[in-house]
Amino acid sequence: MRAKKTSPADLTVLERLRTAGLRPTRQRLALAKLLFAQGHRHVTAEGLFNEAKDNRVDVSLATVYNALHDFTEKSLLREISIDSSRSYFDTNVGDHYHFYFEQTGKLQDIPAERIALANLPEAPGGATVARVDVIIRVRD
Amino acid sequence: MRAKKTSPADLTVLERLRTAGLRPTRQRLALAKLLFAQGHRHVTAEGLFNEAKDNRVDVSLATVYNALHDFTEKSLLREISIDSSRSYFDTNVGDHYHFYFEQTGKLQDIPAERIALANLPEAPGGATVARVDVIIRVRD
């Protein structure tokens, strides 16, 4: 039996923000819904900003940047650098890699199991590995 | 009075430019010498520009960018996207990967043999793999 006024999806999103230690403001909730409502996505700040506008969500561009960074800091998103001209944010924060299509600029996830990374060298000088990025750049 | 006598090292660099199909201009020669004189390096445009200034090599920033791109196009350099805020250029164009030190912004090469990349998935839709980038992000 589900409540009718508040959709389960909203509750989930609100929960997620709370759990992450982020105040569930109107703007963050709206953006989080856009980001997490469907399956995994790769978005740019500009792209999310436009999507918000299309959905009559009134947020400033600065807020989109703030939210993306806040979400990333709390591991709700992962930032990916493919191209020095823009940043991508991935809603899939699990262990996985990427195909990058050079002509279209699109990304596609590669599940971690699909690539065997063996013999990873230790980080030099007692440093710890924060993340391993694998990007397979392809073109037609 | 003439600039400087041509040394054997210059000849090598000059050869490299000629072989690549690039006119060995004063600026390209000077930059190539800075880049290729010692072992492998990772530079940013800004960094190379400053290094040039320090060595009394008079080049404009636009020329540094032009040269870096021309060299990259001719496979004398390889461009690496680590960080959406700037591009790095690597004088090592062979097959290899990178450590990236998050606090210092420095890169360190990892020879290809040190990582076993197995089961690489095929590029989807008949695309061909242009390059596989592996970046191990580390912090202290």
Next chain:
DNA sequence: CAAGCAGTTTAGAATCGCTCTAATTTTATT
């Protein structure tokens, strides 16, 4: 449940890395 305050949002200015423009200079060719 009002007050207060830290945390958020915002518009617009500012910044940063990089590219473009169009005039000038160089290089390679005749």
Next chain:
DNA sequence: AATAAAATTAGAGCGATTCTAAACTGCTTG
């Protein structure tokens, strides 16, 4: 040397992102 093509340059321009500082809002406390 004359020519044409290519390269260099200063500075304007640009797109993505960050900053500023004023207004607002969610949360806790009395």
